[in-house]
Amino acid sequence: MGYLKQFPNKEGYFGDFGGAFLPPQLVPHFKEIGEAYERIAVDSSFIAELRYIREHFQGRPTPVQHAKNLSEKMGGAQIYLKREDLNHSGAHKLNHCMGEALLAKFMGKKKLIAETGAGQHGVALATAAAYFGMECEIHMGEVDIAKEHPNVIRMKLLGAEVVPVSFGGKTLKEAVDSAFMAYLEQADEAIYAIGSVVGPHPFPKMVRDFQSVVGFEARDQFQAMTGLDPDHVVACVGGGSNAMGLFSGFLDNEDVKLYGVEPHGKGSELGQHAATITYGHPGEIHGFKCLVLTDDKGEPAPVHSIASGLDYPGVGPEHSYLHTIGKVNYGSASDEETLKAFYALSKYEGIIPALESSHAVAYAMKMAPAHPGESILVNLSGRGDKDIDYVTENFGFGEDFSL
Incomplete structure (x- = not known):
């Protein structure tokens, strides 16, 4: 099976x-x-x-794209994008x-x-x-x-x-x-x-099941493009729906390494990040058990991420489980790394990504130089139209974030 x-089980x-x-x-x-x-x-x-x-309404399947220019810039592994930003409504x-x-x-x-x-x-x-x-x-x-x-x-x-x-x-x-x-x-x-x-x-089960279309599409598309499975599969994690969607196509494949990328924000102190799996402990929030970031009173802690969709002190229970059994590797990207990825994908691939998705792109950019001859499939879970005013008003047009 x-x-x-x-x-999950019946409960x-x-x-x-x-x-x-x-x-x-x-x-x-x-x-x-x-x-x-x-x-x-x-x-x-x-x-x-x-x-x-x-x-006929959403425009599925969304494509998988080889990020050729970014791959050449980074060196090492070839980076591919599952273009969920092209799904109707932008994510x-x-x-x-x-x-x-x-x-x-x-x-x-x-x-x-x-x-x-x-x-x-x-x-x-x-x-x-x-x-x-x-x-x-x-x-x-x-x-x-x-x-x-x-x-x-x-x-x-x-x-x-x-x-x-x-x-x-x-x-x-x-x-x-x-x-x-x-x-x-x-x-x-x-x-x-x-x-x-x-x-x-x-x-958690229902949303994963509806999102699993992302992973099953991506698996078949990547094989059709390359004749192989990707070596590494990367997605950002706040609550974790886009990641579980992509991971669903590869969970039974022992040869594919899975990576969830959390927001490390501005630093490791409580309130500076939203890296729940990295720093959290088992607890209860909003009616379910998962890893939770808590303060000294045991209450859900204040969190921060440059990406509004990731600033949550809990995480999906399935991600908590996949972390404890070592099936998925969970890392993080800082606000600064995320902005660098946001500008890089915009300037080198002609794609303005959501700040949430930029966390996954940032992680792939860090991984690529260490994995020559391998492939990295990133879930580009959303487009950045919603973020451009905030980013440009606060950080300009990327002059300080060149590769």
């Missing part, structure tokens, strides 16, 4: 991580979601509709949002509620809501609203209500808290469409 069929655990720790009033609603998903996952009409959406997020919205339609729900950090999940869910004729409510921290203004405009244009979150750190963790509180009051008519492989069961 392959890995994906073994994990939603990946080893010691996962599960569902919910307020009593939400238990029946999450049970309903889990049971509905298990039915539709093997329903031929649901699968056919999702495949139609992926091809991988639409893969699970269309699936979650289709599930909501199947369940008779009228509204989609979610949190967002960088805004890509919010844009994708607002896109899905418009496609299916549903209401949409997106909770977003005020810090991220200021950083990711273009995505806020996109959500509103798509018909979503954007709810500013003004308590705590005013970023992704607080947006999750706010969205959960709103969902508590609307669970009969709405579905909480979690934006990553986090949260209570069944969402």
Whole structure:
């Protein structure tokens, strides 16, 4: 039996991580979601509709591209990109949002509620809501609203209500808290469409399954291009949905090395980074068990990343498990390294990447010189339209970040 069929177990655990720790009033609603998903996952009409959406609305399959110019600049390994930035709405997020919205339609729900950090999940869910004729409510921290203004405009244009979150750190963790509180009051008519492989069961499994299309496409495309499997597969990790999507195509291949890249931010002190797997400890957050960054009181710690979509003090339970068994190698990229990758991909490949994805590009750039004759496949999980105002206003046009 392959890995994906073994994990999680029926209670939603990946080893010691996962599960569902919910307020009593939400238990029946999450049970309903889990049971509905298990039915539709093997329903031929649901699968056919999702495949139609992926091809005719999302524009899948997205291509794999050889980053020839960047590879020559770095020397060593050849770098390839899985172009999820070309997925409709600009990131991988639409893969699970269309699936979650289709599930909501199947369940008779009228509204989609979610949190967002960088805004890509919010844009994708607002896109899905418009496609299916549903209401949409997106909770977003005020810090991220200021950083990711273009995505806020996109959500509103798509018909979503954007709810500013003004308590705590005013970023992704607080947006999750706010969205959960709103969902508590609307669970009969709405579905909480979690934006990553986090949260209570069944969402880590469900989001991974919807995102696995990325890995299966990339595996077949890379083999068609080169006749081989990639030697190394790299993706950024905040909650971890794009990484689990790409990893899904390679988890049963012992010859392919997998790398998750966390945000190391400005330094190693608490509050300067969001490198949960690197510095975290087992704990509970937002209704599930995972590795968590905590303060001296045991509470989720303040975090930082230049990329709004990665500044979360927890991480997907499956990533926590894959780290403990040594199946995936987890490293990090700093804000400075990320900016250098952002500018490099823009100038040498004609692709402006999301700051989230730039973490993975940065890691591949560090790896390449040490692996001559090998290949590195990077998940370019999103495009950088949303980041260009923030980057250029604060760091210019890359004059201080040349290779």
